[in-house]
Amino acid sequence: MFEFDYTLIDWSxxxxxxxxxxxxxFVPLTLGITFLIAIMExxxxxxxxxxxxxxxxxxxxxxxxxxxxxxxxxxxxxxxxGTNWSQYSWFVGDIFGAPLAxxxxxxxxxxxxxxxxxxxxWNRVSKKFHLTSTWLVAIGSNLSALWxxxxxxxxxxxxxxxxNPDTARNEMAxxxxxxxxxxxxNKFLHTITSAYTLSAVFVIGISAWFLxxxxxxxxxxxxxxVASIFGLAGIFGTIGTGDGSAxxxxxxQPMKFAAMEGLAKGKNGVNLTALGFVVNPDxxxxxxxxxxxxxRIEIPNMLSYMAYLNPDAFVPGxxxxxxxxxxxxxxxxxxxxxxxxxxxxxxxxxxxAQKNQNDSAALAARTxxxxxxxxxxxxxxxxxxxxxxxxxxLTFYSFRIMVGLGMLFVLMFAMVLLWxxxxxxERKKFWLRLAVIAIPFAYLASMCGWIVAEVGRQPWVxxxxxxxxxxxxxxxxxxxxxxxxMFVVIFTSLLIAEISIMVKQVKVGPKEEGGN
Amino acid sequence: MFANLSxxxxxxxxxxxxxxxxxxxxxxxxxxxxxxxxxxLARNDSDRRMLINALGRKWELTFTxxxxxxxxxxxxxxxxxxxxxxxxxxxxxxxxxxxVIQAVAYEYRSxxxxxxxxxxxxTFLFLNGLLGTILIGTAVGTFFNGANFVVEFGHQGIATSxxxxxxxxxxxxxxxxxxxxxxxxxxxxxxxxxxxxxxxxESAEVASRIRKSLIRNTIPFLVFFLYxxxxxxxxxxxxxxxxTGLVSMESYKYLHNILQMPLNTALLLAGVLxxxxxxxxxxxxxxxxxxxxxGLGTVLTVLALFLLAGFNNTCYYPSAHDLQSxxxxxxxxxxxxxxxxxxxxxxxxxxxLAYIWYVWWSMSRKKITKEEMDTDSHVY
Numbered sequence: 001m002f003e004f005d006y007t008l009i010d011w012s013x014x015x016x017x018x019x020x021x022x023x024x025x026f027v028p029l030t031l032g033i034t035f036l037i038a039i040m041e042x043x044x045x046x047x048x049x050x051x052x053x054x055x056x057x058x059x060x061x062x063x064x065x066x067x068x069x070x071x072x073x074x075x076x077x078x079x080x081x082g083t084n085w086s087q088y089s090w091f092v093g094d095i096f097g098a099p100l101a102x103x104x105x106x107x108x109x110x111x112x113x114x115x116x117x118x119x120x121x122w123n124r125v126s127k128k129f130h131l132t133s134t135w136l137v138a139i140g141s142n143l144s145a146l147w148x149x150x151x152x153x154x155x156x157x158x159x160x161x162x163x164n165p166d167t168a169r170n171e172m173a174x175x176x177x178x179x180x181x182x183x184x185x186n187k188f189l190h191t192i193t194s195a196y197t198l199s200a201v202f203v204i205g206i207s208a209w210f211l212x213x214x215x216x217x218x219x220x221x222x223x224x225x226v227a228s229i230f231g232l233a234g235i236f237g238t239i240g241t242g243d244g245s246a247x248x249x250x251x252x253q254p255m256k257f258a259a260m261e262g263l264a265k266g267k268n269g270v271n272l273t274a275l276g277f278v279v280n281p282d283x284x285x286x287x288x289x290x291x292x293x294x295x296r297i298e299i300p301n302m303l304s305y306m307a308y309l310n311p312d313a314f315v316p317g318x319x320x321x322x323x324x325x326x327x328x329x330x331x332x333x334x335x336x337x338x339x340x341x342x343x344x345x346x347x348x349x350x351x352x353a354q355k356n357q358n359d360s361a362a363l364a365a366r367t368x369x370x371x372x373x374x375x376x377x378x379x380x381x382x383x384x385x386x387x388x389x390x391x392x393x394l395t396f397y398s399f400r401i402m403v404g405l406g407m408l409f410v411l412m413f414a415m416v417l418l419w420x421x422x423x424x425x426e427r428k429k430f431w432l433r434l435a436v437i438a439i440p441f442a443y444l445a446s447m448c449g450w451i452v453a454e455v456g457r458q459p460w461v462x463x464x465x466x467x468x469x470x471x472x473x474x475x476x477x478x479x480x481x482x483x484x485x486m487f488v489v490i491f492t493s494l495l496i497a498e499i500s501i502m503v504k505q506v507k508v509g510p511k512e513e514g515g516n
Numbered sequence: 517m518f519a520n521l522s523x524x525x526x527x528x529x530x531x532x533x534x535x536x537x538x539x540x541x542x543x544x545x546x547x548x549x550x551x552x553x554x555x556x557l558a559r560n561d562s563d564r565r566m567l568i569n570a571l572g573r574k575w576e577l578t579f580t581x582x583x584x585x586x587x588x589x590x591x592x593x594x595x596x597x598x599x600x601x602x603x604x605x606x607x608x609x610x611x612x613x614x615x616v617i618q619a620v621a622y623e624y625r626s627x628x629x630x631x632x633x634x635x636x637x638x639t640f641l642f643l644n645g646l647l648g649t650i651l652i653g654t655a656v657g658t659f660f661n662g663a664n665f666v667v668e669f670g671h672q673g674i675a676t677s678x679x680x681x682x683x684x685x686x687x688x689x690x691x692x693x694x695x696x697x698x699x700x701x702x703x704x705x706x707x708x709x710x711x712x713x714x715x716x717x718e719s720a721e722v723a724s725r726i727r728k729s730l731i732r733n734t735i736p737f738l739v740f741f742l743y744x745x746x747x748x749x750x751x752x753x754x755x756x757x758x759x760t761g762l763v764s765m766e767s768y769k770y771l772h773n774i775l776q777m778p779l780n781t782a783l784l785l786a787g788v789l790x791x792x793x794x795x796x797x798x799x800x801x802x803x804x805x806x807x808x809x810x811g812l813g814t815v816l817t818v819l820a821l822f823l824l825a826g827f828n829n830t831c832y833y834p835s836a837h838d839l840q841s842x843x844x845x846x847x848x849x850x851x852x853x854x855x856x857x858x859x860x861x862x863x864x865x866x867x868x869l870a871y872i873w874y875v876w877w878s879m880s881r882k883k884i885t886k887e888e889m890d891t892d893s894h895v896y
């Protein structure tokens with residue numbers, strides 16, 4: 001029925017993924033280290049001990065290097081909704097634009113105004129004003145995360161809006177429903193706590209390197225105490241909200257949940273797979289291209305409990321969601337596709353009736369559209385189930401890498417805290433080396449989380465309402481290919497400079513305080 | 517409070533807010549203008565360093581204003597956002613890239629092991645100053661001269677827009693009137709940059725070059741700005757009928773707007789006079805307050821130009837390709853609910869401006885000196 005330019009779609013997705021992942025390389029550190037810096041500076045102001053000022057300034061320098069490139073990648077991300085996803089922006093701009101604007105007004109200005117004080121105000125403003133500014137930078141950056149995650153959550157669970165056939169777009173019906181959606185709150189808390197975890201791993205890792213080299217021991221140990229307490233709070237927050245997140249996904253995005261678990265066929269009392277391998281199914285008659293998981297290490301009934309707080313609950317698998325499961329009241333996808341096609345046709349009929357000033361036909365079309373709007377996006381699919389299932393291996397493995405590394409960080413923070421308190425951290429070479437090696441793995445875990453969230457929700461750019469393929473801007477694929485490679489070159493070149501500068505600054509170490 | 521206002525009143529309110537943000541952005545592009553002067557005004561490393569650090573403490577403000585301008589435009593007039601950014605692809609990509617390279621340039625410029633060397637990052641600053649100002653100015657020129665897009669219902673069953681020119685926005689530079697605005701913005705940014713540096717940097721050598729720089733940029737600025745305004749008064753504009761929404765060409769549309777919106781015209785005149793007064797103070801008296809006057813004048817002038825583009829039943833984003841696709845504040849805005857919710861948020865704006873002003877005042881009371889550059893812990 002509809003023609004799609006899949007080259008354009010794939011490159012547009014690629015470009016967005018590229019930008020988002022580059023941006024996310026820098027954001028979590030900003031979200032967490034700003035709080036760590038604020039805590040350290042608070043200790044300095046409270047105690048007046050210049051050692052803490054030195055510590056604060058050292059981490060501030062590293063933060064500054066990270067922040068600049070985070071800003072650079074962020075601006076592209078914000079405008080890409082317009083440049084590359086203009087149909088999306090048209091269809092839902094009435095709701096999606098608001099959080100982005102609020103992010104600017106409420107968060108970005110706070111962050112950028114006070115960051116100038118934080119970096120350059122040591123000798124220009126009072127101690128208290130400076131400290132307040134540092135806290136405001138941390139609060140501002142976390143507020144910006146709040147609003148962009150409200151926007152993201154809304155794509156995963158579109159609430160608080162109504163489709164207006166006159167403007168042919170979704171319009172906001174209730175701001176609070178959008179802002180306070182449980183999906184949004186959970187996503188925000190899960191994301192920021194995971195960012196605190198990453199920041200703690202970063203600070204501990206660099207401190208551990210100092211201890212291994214026998215340099216800046218005081219700075220390293222003090223930083224480790226603050227960071228490991230902060231990290232423990234962060235990781236427990238991440239685990240708690242992750243649990244809530246899983247429940248949200250099970251309810252709102254069952255296909256993503258099935259993909260995360262590699263659950264081909266649903267049943268009651270499903271075990272949670274701790275580990276396993278995704279393979280193609282043996283049975284060639286299988287019409288569902290869903291993958292199967294073998295060599296599972298499982299925790300009995302845990303998945304049912306996680307999803308529904310009931311160890312015997314039914315969790316639908318990929319096949320149930322595609323073929324339907326009458327017993328469980330799950331409609332087959334073919335039914336949703338048919339319903340979606342009726343909705344799309346009804347919208348066209350409504351427009352036509354309006355043009356001809358045929359009020360009764362318009363009303364009939366409108367009523368039909370409202371009845372079927374819930375599955376509007378399914379109308380773009382033909383009966384080809386393959387397109388309705390996200391990549392199972394990518395989602396399945398990413399989820400396990402994220403969770404596994406999270407568990408490791410719990411242990412690491414606890415051990416670091418224990419040995420630092422006992423004053424023996426510098427002798428625990430194993431844990432010191434592990435802490436250094438952990439830095440890239442914190443980034444990996446964080447990236448994997450977003451892969452689960454974003455790959456797992458495919459093919460939807462707005463759950464059930466707009467498939468990714470109808471969201472793209474109508475431009476030549478070659479234009480997007482060109483900008484994709486431009487961004488690859490620019491971002492990678494800047495990343496190389498960033499890492500080089502960062503490594504150099506770590507090697508240089510903290511500056512001795514002179515005069516101020 | 518806001519919920520009781522008519523949709524049109526909210527649309528007007530939001531056009532004013534977007535215009536204020538646009539006006540502040542043009543003023544704050546003194547940072548960009550200043551970036552193109554780092555070699556002209558400073559001839560040694562020490563001066564250049566002070567100059568870059570003076571600008572470097574403000575660059576994020578400009579950057580954030582740009583991002584917020586985009587965000588506010590998205591929230592209040594989403595159809596513009598999706599039509600222009602998606603359609604005029606190459607112009608916006610070029611603008612964005614010029615800001616991407618700026619964002620890292622200050623922080624990485626003087627850091628050891630920055631891989632590409634100091635000159636590269638200074639070149640980034642220069643390119644951002646050159647392209648950012650000219651292209652943003654040119655893009656705003658299309659608010660008066662039109663762009664090549666079509667808005668239609670039916671593609672893939674929904675409403676969308678597409679661009680009807682293969683250059684995807686870059687064709688705007690073929691229109692002299694657009695480019696005149698771009699160059700006017702560029703030279704104005706340089707004037708403001710020079711005035712800011714004069715106010716903020718303590719160096720006799722730099723100060724001695726300010727006057728010459730001001731004169732050299734004022735002349736082309738006046739030429740391009742006057743050409744832009746005079747041509748605007750004589751050109752046809754895109755008017756719409758508020759009842760039917762039909763768009764038609766109207767001779768002397770902007771001249772009519774000038775005559776029919778006396779308050780706005782007063783604003784425009786006040787803005788232009790303040791800019792000129794600031795220039796007079798800067799060139800003939802060497803006064804540091806020149807920055808304040810020219811800056812304030814810039815805000816008022818740009819604000820008035822935006823209002824001229826969008827009020828009085830004028831299409832602020834006309835389509836030269838398909839007249840009826842033209843966007844105006846009525847047909848491109850968000851819903852009443854969204855504009856109401858956003859209007860509550862807009863009450864934060866004065867508060868935000870107040871703390872920005874307070875921080876600016878606290879941080880910039882003292883000039884940047886060579887001594888500070890040598891001793892401060894965080895220096896670009």
